[in-house]
Each structure stands twice: as structure tokens, then as C-alpha cells.
Amino acid sequence: MHSNSEEHTMHSNREEHTMHSIREEHTMHSIREEHTMKTHQFDVIVIGAGGAGLMAGLYASRTAKTAIITKLYPTRSHTGTAQGGIGAALGSEEEDHPEWHTYDTVKGSDYLGDQDAIEFMCNEAVQAVYELEHMGLPFDRTPEGKISQRPFGGHTNNVTGKPVKRACHAADRTGHMILQTLYQQCMKNNVNFFDEFQVVDLLMVNGAAAGVVAIELATGEMHVFHAKAVIFATGGHGRIWEITSNAYAFTGDGPAVIMRRGLPLEDMEFFQFHPTGIYKLGILITEGVRGEGGILINGKGERFMEKYAPRVKDLASRDVVSRAIYMEIRDGNGANGQNYVYLDVRPESVNRYAALDGRTNKDGSPYTVTGEEILAKLPDIVDFCRVYLGVDPITQLMPIQPTAHYAMGGIPTNKYGETILDEKNTTIPGLYAAGECACVSVHGANRLGTNSLLDLVVFGKHAGLRAAEYAKEAPFQPLPEHPTEFASSQFERIRHASGKENAFDISTKMKKVMFDDMGIFRSGKGMENALQVIRQLKERYQHVSVTDTGKIFNMELMNVWELGNLLDLAELTTVSAIARTESRGGHSREDYPDRDDKNWLKHTMAWVDETGKIDLKYKPVVLTKYEPKVRTY
Amino acid sequence: MEVTIKVFRYNPEKDKKPSYKTYKLEAIETDRVLDLLEKVKGYQDGTLSFRRSCAHGICGSDAMRINGFNRLACKTLVRDTGATIIVQPLLGLRVIKDLIVDMEPFFEHYRSVKPWLINDEPEPEKERTQSAAQRAIFDDTTKCILCACCTTSCPSFWANEQYVGPAAIVAAHRFIFDSRDKAAAERLKILNEVWGVYRCHTVFNCTMACPREIQITKAIGEVKMALTTGKLE
Known part of the structure; x- marks a missing residue:
């Protein structure tokens, strides 16, 4: 070996x-927990x-x-x-092509996605979905027995610019x-x-x-x-x-x-930040609600997305919709003067706006829905609203706010x-x-x-x-001779810390400052504040210990370790964000409101050294067919 | 409002036998029982141990007995429980620590019905077609999140843990009635055995316990009917 x-x-x-050295385990000396170690x-x-x-x-x-x-x-x-669907240009119900999916994804990424990887993913998508079906995934079906598809934000017919049915779904429980x-x-x-x-x-x-x-x-x-x-x-x-x-x-x-x-x-x-989380709780309400014809309504009862995305309206990209909601709230158009708006999927509203938009079925007849159909297509959403809000979305408005996603x-x-x-x-x-922990990058900035x-x-x-x-x-x-040494040292430190600080309190403060200052809209001043707070919390974290001294399911110990991960990533996120002096996709700065391709069409690479110092470098975005241009929906 | 939450506690490293510990805390009507457990753990007693993840009724981690009924802690609100809440681990599975039970016997029953699509015919280039009506027959049983609320509310399971249990029958139903699956006979044979579907005595506890509102007793009935008639529709 x-x-x-x-x-x-x-x-x-x-x-x-490379100038960065990987920190490896070296031959080291005795450590307490070696005797309990099992190797596979x-x-x-x-x-x-x-x-x-x-x-x-x-x-x-x-x-x-x-x-x-x-x-x-x-x-x-x-x-x-995950609720609404998996994207693939099957063309079950209307014309679609992997090239359109590729372009939409490049545009959605605000041109930060690597175009070779995006093209690869969108080409593979069609076979991937059929493979899932062969494995037994119970997709919803079209009248012809094919995999049913629904429209979703940012997915368009590249000729007309209108939403296209690309999300393959199993009700609202596709994930x-x-x-x-x-x-x-x-x-x-x-x-x-x-x-x-x-x-x-x-x-x-x-x-x-x-x-x-x-x-x-x-x-x-x-x-x-x-x-x-x-x-x-x-x-x-x-x-x-x-x-x-x-x-x-x-x-x-x-x-x-x-x-x-x-x-x-x-x-x-x-x-x-996903536009539609349940107010205060953040629980996801799928974009599929808008795919089925739902619309966003401000406190004045206006359908506001027309102002921000005249072509696809409520089915614009998530970053665009989340910002629009915030701007409505900032302009005093939140519901009841609060920091939320409404999502409306009541059949009479859906039918009214579908008629105004000229939305039709495959046979050309006007698109309409009934309460029963909404319940059949979105059963979990209806259930969440009833349980957590006491609201019935078939007859009432859903209070929503953007949620970290x-x-x-x-x-x-x-x-x-x-x-x-x-x-x-x-x-x-x-x-x-692979998956969310990875950055290929196919999603770029959004x-x-x-x-x-x-x-x-x-x-x-x-x-x-x-x-x-x-x-x-x-x-x-x-x-390595002592493979568990670095891991053990992290847990020993927690077990032996002074215990004068409370993990729950630190976690609550981290979440608040990150939501306030590192959320949908950011500014240099706000982000500097977030960084300062996070660094103070990291100091305080050094004094967090555990009261559970046992070994069996010591969830307290695991949760404290996990909080350390979140704090480290919060700091890295904030430092990376402060350096990027432009607005692109999910990173939207009030002090630098425009995208700056000349200086920032590049990926951030961030390292942390052993002293905790963060070092940033950059690498180019892979561009193939699609030149960056102004992004409108 | 102030709520009182009385929680089953057992730490095998310290305790000879289980006990209950009572905590008092401020809550609002829309707080989830899971929120209260998190606050107790965060501020009053870090040793309290339980499983949780998604916190909105999809992952199935936090099934427990709340005021005597099997519920997900994340889907049970103070509005529903009132100001006095008793929390216990699921019945019929070994308690490992506090509210954490050994799920392995539950998953073993699940695996025993071969819960995966069996179809050895060559795969078509595109999807296997299925009509919306064929898809609808087994829609309800695809909702199962394997939380074990049903199986651990069943008196037949309490009486003998060899009973395959409602969750496994739900999993079997999901494939038996899927037009694409070719192993209905194999699964029905498994469920026809002595610890199979006929241990269900139609008590409906499972249906009442299901946080996904699956009509479990109905599904079990459909499996029994298929065994009796040999028909799948």
C-alpha cells in the first residue's frame, strides 16, 4: 500500500x-483516543x-x-x-432543446457559470431524467403517459422568450x-x-x-x-x-x-435567497406555485413583478424576484406595513392573470385551474400552509418572504x-x-x-x-501514523473549553447579522460590520463547551462542532463578498450596483491558512458560445 | 405563554432506569414542539438528545410520542398541544438515549418487501409510459417518509415486533400497484406469510398517526384484496 x-x-x-500547501497529517506522537479507533x-x-x-x-x-x-x-x-422539479429539455409537451436550457442556465448564472460544464449538464439532463424514470421514479404524467413538465423561473423558449415547460415533476415532492x-x-x-x-x-x-x-x-x-x-x-x-x-x-x-x-x-x-419562503419560518414554497400560475402580490394588491420582469413576470430568475420583493418592502408596499408580501394561487387569481398573459393549453384553449387541481399538483404546499400558517392557499393569500436557500x-x-x-x-x-457542496461551476452567481x-x-x-x-x-x-489526531484535537478543545459562552446564543447572533448584512442586498459598510461580528463570535466560540460528557449520541458535542463549521464558512463568505466590488446574480451591492465584466468576470478562490488568515485569488470563467450581455427577463 | 414540557430521559451511560424531566419556557402558539426542544437544549439542558433535520415534516427524523400520540415534533404546534406537553420516544423500538430509538428493526422490515422497482425488461430509449390513471393508483403511498409513526402506533407491532408493520406494507403497495413493476406476486407472497399483512386488525392507529395523511389502512386493505382476488386493479 x-x-x-x-x-x-x-x-x-x-x-x-501552487503556492498553497495542503495541510497533511504528519507522523506525530501519542494521542488519547487512538485506542478506541476502528479502521475500515x-x-x-x-x-x-x-x-x-x-x-x-x-x-x-x-x-x-x-x-x-x-x-x-x-x-x-x-x-x-426539493419540491418543484428537475430540469431537462425532454420536450414532453412543447418544443424544447438542451441548447435552450444551456443558454437559460448561462444567463441565469449572470454569466459566471462555466459554459462548458453547463452545456455538459444540460445535454446529460435528458438521459438523466429517463434514467431516473427507469429506476422507478414516479413522475407525474401527461395525458399521453409521458413525463409531465411544468414551467419554472428563468427557463424559456429561446425564440419567443416566454416560459417553457421544462421541470419534470412528481407533484411538489420531486426531491x-x-x-x-x-x-x-x-x-x-x-x-x-x-x-x-x-x-x-x-x-x-x-x-x-x-x-x-x-x-x-x-x-x-x-x-x-x-x-x-x-x-x-x-x-x-x-x-x-x-x-x-x-x-x-x-x-x-x-x-x-x-x-x-x-x-x-x-x-x-x-x-x-429563494423568493418564497413562509413568512418568519423560511420553509420553502416551490417556484412550481408560480409555474402553475401563482402570482406575487404586494400589500396594495398589485402584481408587482410586471415592473421588474415585463416578459416573464413572476417566472423571472430567483435573484431578480427576491430583489423585487425587497424593493417593494422598502418602498412601503409590504403587506400590513411588514417585511413580507403575498403569494396568490387562488384559482380565480390564477385564471384572471393567465387570461391577461394569454397563457393557453397545448390545444390553444385558455389555461385555467380549479381548486382541486391546485391541491392535486401542490399537496405539500397546501399542507405546509395549513399546518404552519393556518392559511388555506386555495382560498387565502400566503404570506412569504425570501429565504436563504x-x-x-x-x-x-x-x-x-x-x-x-x-x-x-x-x-x-x-x-x-458533487452536489450542493461542490462548485463546478454550473450555477455561477445564481x-x-x-x-x-x-x-x-x-x-x-x-x-x-x-x-x-x-x-x-x-x-x-x-x-498517517496518528490519523485521528487533528480531528481529536478539535473535539478535545471543545470538551475542555471554559464553557462561559453559549452556543445557541452565538448561533442566533451569527444568523441575524448574516441575514441583515450578508443577505439579498449588501453594502461595503454592512458587510464590514458582519465580518467584525462574525470574528467576535468566533472568539466567543472558543469558550463554548458541552455539558454532555457522554459518548452515546452526544448531539450537543456534534452541534457545537457544526457551529464551528458555520462560523468559519460565514467568515469566508463575507471576506469573499467584500472583495467583489460589483453586483452579479445573488451578490447584489448597493455601493456597486452594476455588473462589472471588465474586472469581475472571474471566480473567487479562497484559502484559509493555519493562522486563520484568508487569501483570495481568482480564476477565469470558461466562456464558449455565449458572450456576456445585459440580463433582463 | 408559559409552557411546561415533560420529557422522557434515559442515558444508558449514567441512568439505571428512565425518568422524566420537566422544563418550563416561554412559547407562542405557532412554535413547533421541535422549537421548544431546541430551546431547552440550547439554554436549559444541553444533554437532551433527539434526532431532527428538515424541521418541516419531510425528512421524518423527529417522530416521537407527543401527549400520547405519535407525531413529528416539527409538525406539531403549541396551538395543538396546549401549554402542557409530554414527550416520549416511539413505542416498540429500543430506546438508545432520551428520544432516540433504534430504527434498525423498522428499516429491516422495510427492506424485507423489496422496496425497489423490479422490471428486467429492456429499458426503452425514453420513459416507460404510464397513464395518469395508472399513476394515480399508487400516488398516496409514494408520500411515505419512513418516520415510523405508523408502525410504532400499531398494537399488532407492540404485541410482536416480527410483524412487518404498516410502513413496510405501504412501501410494498407503492410497487405492487405501479404498472411498471413486475414483482407484485413476489411481494404479495412475502406479505401473505405469518407475520405479514394479516396481522393488521384494522385498528386505524397507523392512519391516524401518519404525518403525511396517507390512507394506510385503505392501502393495507387493497393489498389484502389483491391477495384474495389476485387482481391489482
Whole structure:
């Protein structure tokens, strides 16, 4: 199990290309928890069992000994909460082409997405959706028995500029069905799972991945997973913000672990705020509501999106709609003078505005809906509103506000899921990432709805294939003598901290300042304030300890560690954002309101060194067919 | 308003037997029970342990007994519980710590019905077609989130944990009635065995417990009917 000479040569070449050194485990001395350590060996390790992780595991396990490690039971993963659909130009119901999907995604990304990767994803989309159907995914059907599709924000017929039906859906639980279907396929194919194991460190040896360290929640024991290839598929980090659609589990564990090993994160300043979260709670209300004809209404009862996106109106890109809602609120047009507006899917409203827009069915008849049809197409949305708001959306307005939703940035990869070491796109042997934790970049500065489910299916698959292919030839790197040392030191520090600070309080303050100053609209002054507050909170975090001293399901200890991940990522996000003196997609600055292609048509790459200093570099955006132009909807 | 929340506690590393601990805190009517548990954990007692993730009724992590009924803590509001709340772990599964139970026997039953599409025919280039009516037959049972509220509310399961349980039957139903699946007979045979579908005595606890409002007793009835008549429609 030693590296062959070829590997060493590859490695030394790579070292010359970069000024940043990977922080590896070196031979070190005694550490307390070694005696409880268990070691496993697999060709490929996948971390996370959402859509990307399951897809990666499914494909890697066809040819390589593979295990999926997940801190939740697989079916608890956040993919399950995705609602409206997965984008693919099937053309089930009307003309559509992968080229149109590509262009819409490039435009949606505000030209920050890498066009080669976007084209790749949109071309793969059609087969990916058929593959899911073959696996058993119960898509809704057209009258002809084909996969049913609905319109979604930013997806257009490129000739007419009107919304196109591209989102393939299973009611408003498409993500749930993808998660269930992929987990079922993994069971069918006997994929190995380590459920409720929290990965806390990545092992890098000779510049290549050597495995990961994980804590088994049921016993508190540390396990070392020795592997040739490691795929991170850990999801997002939306728990940084106060109003969020994201699960408690979304604490950015993968990016945080990778960052601590001296590897870069890409475009972290770009985080999506979804226009329609349930007021105060942030629970997602799918864009599919607007796809089915729902409209946004301000406190005066006006349909305001006509002002901001005259062509596609309520189906503009998410960044555009979220900003529009904020501007309405700022102009005093919020509902009841508060910071929310309404989403209206009452059949009489839908039918009235559909008639005004000239929306028709396939046969040319006017588009109309009934209350029963809304309930059938959007059952979960109706349920959420009834349970959490006591509002029936068939007869009442839904109070909504933008909610933190999706990380466009993350672990840099190429279109095969291979992770990137530097601004020259040098790949790291054996290390892969896919799904929300990764930044390919296909979403650039703003993701289109339906493209996250597509991203995780396409890039999860390719990361799995590439990792298995790599594992066929590559050797196991030798494990460091004390592989758990760095991870143990983090948990020992928490256990022995003074305990004078409260984690819940720090978390609450982080979320507030990030939502206020690092939200939909930003300014240099606000972001500097956020950075100062986050740095103070990081200081205070050093004094957070735990009262639970046990080993079995010590969720307090795990949650404190996760808070550390969020704080580190919040700081990196803010520093990346302050440096970018322009407005693009989800990064909208009041002091620099325009997009600046001359200076900023480039990706941010951010490193943190051992002293905590953050270093920013930039790499060019890949442009192929589409020259950046002014973005209007 | 002030609410009192009385929580089942058991830490195998410290406690010889379980006990209850009572916490008082300020709440509003729209607070979820999960919000209260988080606040207790955050400010009063960090050792309180429970599973949770999505916090809006989709991931199925936080199933527990709330005032005697199996519920998701994230989908139960103070408006519904009133000011006195008793929280216990699900019944019929081994308690590991506090509100965390061993889910493995539950998932074992789930796996036993082969919950994946079985169809060995060559895949078409595009989708396998299915009419909207064929799709509608099994729509309800595709909603299951595997939270275990149903199975752990069932007296037959309490009496004998070998009973496959409502959640596994729901999973089987979802495939038995899918026109694309070719293994209905195989699954019906599994459910016809001694710990299968006939252990259901139509108590309706499962249907009442389901946070997804799946008509579970109806689905079980359809499976029994298919066994009796040999027909799937």
C-alpha cells in the first residue's frame, strides 16, 4: 500500500504549480483516543447520502468496493425537501432543446457559470431524467403517459422568450421521490452504508486523498476510513442565515473539513435567497406555485413583478424576484406595513392573470385551474400552509418572504467531479465532490430552479464513475501514523473549553447579522460590520463547551462542532463578498450596483491558512458560445 | 405563554432506569414542539438528545410520542398541544438515549418487501409510459417518509415486533400497484406469510398517526384484496 513512483512524480509536478500547501497529517506522537479507533478500507468512500452521494455511491459501487458514510439516515437527507422539479429539455409537451436550457442556465448564472460544464449538464439532463424514470421514479404524467413538465423561473423558449415547460415533476415532492428512488436502488444493489457516522476530517497524504475520519454517533467512537478515492457530497450550509429553508443538518461540514486541510473554496460569496419562503419560518414554497400560475402580490394588491420582469413576470430568475420583493418592502408596499408580501394561487387569481398573459393549453384553449387541481399538483404546499400558517392557499393569500436557500459556491471541481487545488485548475488525486457542496461551476452567481436536482444527479454520477476509475489504477496512500489526531484535537478543545459562552446564543447572533448584512442586498459598510461580528463570535466560540460528557449520541458535542463549521464558512463568505466590488446574480451591492465584466468576470478562490488568515485569488470563467450581455427577463 | 414540557430521559451511560424531566419556557402558539426542544437544549439542558433535520415534516427524523400520540415534533404546534406537553420516544423500538430509538428493526422490515422497482425488461430509449390513471393508483403511498409513526402506533407491532408493520406494507403497495413493476406476486407472497399483512386488525392507529395523511389502512386493505382476488386493479 505505498505510492508508486509515478504517483510521486505527478505530485511533485503539482506542487510546483501552487503556492498553497495542503495541510497533511504528519507522523506525530501519542494521542488519547487512538485506542478506541476502528479502521475500515474501501476503494471509494462517499460522504453524504443525499441525491449526489447516493448517485455517486450507486455508480462507484458497480466497479469499486464502495461505502457511503452519512450523518443522517439516507432518507433524512435534504434532497428530500426539493419540491418543484428537475430540469431537462425532454420536450414532453412543447418544443424544447438542451441548447435552450444551456443558454437559460448561462444567463441565469449572470454569466459566471462555466459554459462548458453547463452545456455538459444540460445535454446529460435528458438521459438523466429517463434514467431516473427507469429506476422507478414516479413522475407525474401527461395525458399521453409521458413525463409531465411544468414551467419554472428563468427557463424559456429561446425564440419567443416566454416560459417553457421544462421541470419534470412528481407533484411538489420531486426531491423526495428522487431521494427515495436512489436509496431504493442502492438497497437493490447492496451498496454499503455507514448510517449516522459524522465525517470530521479528511486525510491527505502525498498530495492525494487517503481517507476520512468519522465519529459513529451511536458510540462516540472515531473510525478511520482508508480509501483510494473520497467523494464529498455533504450538501449546503444555509444554517448560517436566520430565515432559511435549509435543514438543521446543513452546516457545511464538507467544505469546512476541506478548508481546514488547506484546500480552496470557490465563489462562496454567491448564496441564493429563494423568493418564497413562509413568512418568519423560511420553509420553502416551490417556484412550481408560480409555474402553475401563482402570482406575487404586494400589500396594495398589485402584481408587482410586471415592473421588474415585463416578459416573464413572476417566472423571472430567483435573484431578480427576491430583489423585487425587497424593493417593494422598502418602498412601503409590504403587506400590513411588514417585511413580507403575498403569494396568490387562488384559482380565480390564477385564471384572471393567465387570461391577461394569454397563457393557453397545448390545444390553444385558455389555461385555467380549479381548486382541486391546485391541491392535486401542490399537496405539500397546501399542507405546509395549513399546518404552519393556518392559511388555506386555495382560498387565502400566503404570506412569504425570501429565504436563504442554496450555496452556488463550494468545493471547486471540474465537470467530472474532480476537485481543484488552485486557480490553474490543477486536480487533486483521489478527491472528488458533487452536489450542493461542490462548485463546478454550473450555477455561477445564481442558480435556476430545477437545476440543483439536475446537478446532483449528473455530477454525482460522474464523480462516482471517475472515482471508481481512479481507484482501479491508483494505490492506497499509506495512512498517517496518528490519523485521528487533528480531528481529536478539535473535539478535545471543545470538551475542555471554559464553557462561559453559549452556543445557541452565538448561533442566533451569527444568523441575524448574516441575514441583515450578508443577505439579498449588501453594502461595503454592512458587510464590514458582519465580518467584525462574525470574528467576535468566533472568539466567543472558543469558550463554548458541552455539558454532555457522554459518548452515546452526544448531539450537543456534534452541534457545537457544526457551529464551528458555520462560523468559519460565514467568515469566508463575507471576506469573499467584500472583495467583489460589483453586483452579479445573488451578490447584489448597493455601493456597486452594476455588473462589472471588465474586472469581475472571474471566480473567487479562497484559502484559509493555519493562522486563520484568508487569501483570495481568482480564476477565469470558461466562456464558449455565449458572450456576456445585459440580463433582463 | 408559559409552557411546561415533560420529557422522557434515559442515558444508558449514567441512568439505571428512565425518568422524566420537566422544563418550563416561554412559547407562542405557532412554535413547533421541535422549537421548544431546541430551546431547552440550547439554554436549559444541553444533554437532551433527539434526532431532527428538515424541521418541516419531510425528512421524518423527529417522530416521537407527543401527549400520547405519535407525531413529528416539527409538525406539531403549541396551538395543538396546549401549554402542557409530554414527550416520549416511539413505542416498540429500543430506546438508545432520551428520544432516540433504534430504527434498525423498522428499516429491516422495510427492506424485507423489496422496496425497489423490479422490471428486467429492456429499458426503452425514453420513459416507460404510464397513464395518469395508472399513476394515480399508487400516488398516496409514494408520500411515505419512513418516520415510523405508523408502525410504532400499531398494537399488532407492540404485541410482536416480527410483524412487518404498516410502513413496510405501504412501501410494498407503492410497487405492487405501479404498472411498471413486475414483482407484485413476489411481494404479495412475502406479505401473505405469518407475520405479514394479516396481522393488521384494522385498528386505524397507523392512519391516524401518519404525518403525511396517507390512507394506510385503505392501502393495507387493497393489498389484502389483491391477495384474495389476485387482481391489482
